[in-house]
Amino acid sequence: xxxxxxxxxxxxxxxxxxxxxxxxxxxxxxxxxxxxxxxxxxxxxxxxxxxxxxxxxxxxxxxxxxxxxxxxxxxxxxxxxxxxxxxxxxxxxxxxxxxxxxxxxxxxxxxxx
Amino acid sequence: xxxxxxxxxxxxxxxxxxxxxxxxxxxxxxxxxxxxxxxxxxxxxxxxxxxxxxxxxxxxxxxxxxxxxxxxxxxxxxxxxxxxxxxxxxxxxxxxxxxxxxxxxxxxxxxxxxxxx
Numbered sequence: 444x445x446x447x448x449x450x451x452x453x454x455x456x457x458x459x460x461x462x463x464x465x466x467x468x469x470x471x472x473x474x475x476x477x478x479x480x481x482x483x484x485x486x487x488x489x490x491x492x493x494x495x496x497x498x499x500x501x502x503x504x505x506x507x508x509x510x511x512x513x514x515x516x517x518x519x520x521x522x523x524x525x526x527x528x529x530x531x532x533x534x535x536x537x538x539x540x541x542x543x544x545x546x547x548x549x550x551x552x553x554x555x556x
Numbered sequence: 557x558x559x560x561x562x563x564x565x566x567x568x569x570x571x572x573x574x575x576x577x578x579x580x581x582x583x584x585x586x587x588x589x590x591x592x593x594x595x596x597x598x599x600x601x602x603x604x605x606x607x608x609x610x611x612x613x614x615x616x617x618x619x620x621x622x623x624x625x626x627x628x629x630x631x632x633x634x635x636x637x638x639x640x641x642x643x644x645x646x647x648x649x650x651x652x653x654x655x656x657x658x659x660x661x662x663x664x665x666x667x668x669x670x671x672x673x
Contacts, residue, residue, distance in 0.1 A: 476662070483669065485664040542651070542653065544662065546598025548597055
């Protein structure tokens with residue numbers, strides 16, 4: 444079973460709509476990272492959350508880490524075709540400072556113009 | 557500002573052949589990571605280095621796999637006697653580690669896509 448579960452696995456939205464992607468774990472997350480990946484390419488760093496309750500925003504993307512540090516959400520406001528891609532959450536799960544990231548299986552986002 | 561680079565970007569090989577991939581991290585990044593990603597899945601950790609020391613290896617890394625970072629700069633990942641199950645994207649990432657209480661962000665390269673026929 445996955446240590447990090449992402450939902451939904453895929454998402455198709457109309458341009459301009461808001462959407463949320465979730466990332467959950469049964470263990471404490473030490474450092475939660477959100478990355479974006481275009482098919483066949485490397486991962487682009489979006490945001491990193493460390494503290495329970497933390498929230499960060501960049502342009503139209505907001506990421507939150509819950510107080511218990513077991514769940515994170517990524518919210519995109521007024522989606523655009525440029526937001527299309529695969530969103531991956533990664534985290535140090537169960538212990539900190541190992542450097543080793545465990546990733547969810549990814550959420551594929553399509554934005555219809 | 558040069559990001560993480562990987563070479564080659566694509567590799568097609570026949571089963572049983574050896575292959576070697578290279579990763580050049582962001583300059584002055586002391587940690588370097590290797591991950592493997594198969595279609596429809598997130599990356600899986602393989603191994604990582606702090607400077608030239610290999611600190612952890614995943615059990616995914618069979619004895620056919622070896623990684624080196626001889627001078628604490630670039631790294632190579634070699635797969636001997638390749639199998640069809642080795643077909644995947646091999647991703648390299650680097651970070652600047654400054655102690656357990658500092659934020660460490662891993663920046664990824666474009667990956668090397670391996671196809672074993």
